[in-house]
Amino acid sequence: MAVKTAWPVGHSCGHDEDHDLSEKRPSERAGYARWLAGRECSDCWRAKRDRQNAKDREKWQAERRAEETAAAQAWERSAEMPALEGGSDKAVEWGRRVRYQLVLAAHDHAFGIGVSDDDFAEQVETPARKITAASWWIDQRDAAGEDVAELVQDGATDLAETGNENPY
Ligand SMILES: [Zn+2]
Numbered sequence: 001m002a003v004k005t006a007w008p009v010g011h012s013c014g015h016d017e018d019h020d021l022s023e024k025r026p027s028e029r030a031g032y033a034r035w036l037a038g039r040e041c042s043d044c045w046r047a048k049r050d051r052q053n054a055k056d057r058e059k060w061q062a063e064r065r066a067e068e069t070a071a072a073q074a075w076e077r078s079a080e081m082p083a084l085e086g087g088s089d090k091a092v093e094w095g096r097r098v099r100y101q102l103v104l105a106a107h108d109h110a111f112g113i114g115v116s117d118d119d120f121a122e123q124v125e126t127p128a129r130k131i132t133a134a135s136w137w138i139d140q141r142d143a144a145g146e147d148v149a150e151l152v153q154d155g156a157t158d159l160a161e162t163g164n165e166n167p168y
Helices: 024-039 042-079 087-110 118-132 132-137 145-163
Strands: 006-010 014-019
Touching: 006 024, 006 118, 042 087, 087 118, 087 145, 118 145
Parallel strands: none
Antiparallel strands: 006 014
16 A cells, blocks of 8 residues: 555644645655644645734834935925924824925936926925925825926915915
């Protein structure tokens, strides 16, 4: 009688799974099946790995966010950007990161087409300083660098008009 190739294994997680051990030498199958029994079944192992991956991804994202917030803060100081307001702390932090990314993207674009620093300051930075609502920035988060100048000018104009209607 040949040594069987399909081994039912009761895994440590409590699940039973049949394993095809035909690739193993006949004399190694029993030992291998015992070794498998000390481990979780493949479904549980996969689920655990997925949970770990998700956790690693979250940690990685949190670290990136912290780095970006730090970079945004340094930039805010050098560019004299005002604090953002409105919403939760989380929304304000998000708005700050978006503002930083957008102005950076706008600068890359402007630099690429030869816009001078003075023109960039006038077309992007000055209007950007007038927009302090975190939600406005968050709304523009998917904008392309080439569109930022138009957006901030529009946003700043909007605020100016609202300001004119207000007698105070
Ligand atoms: Zn299992």
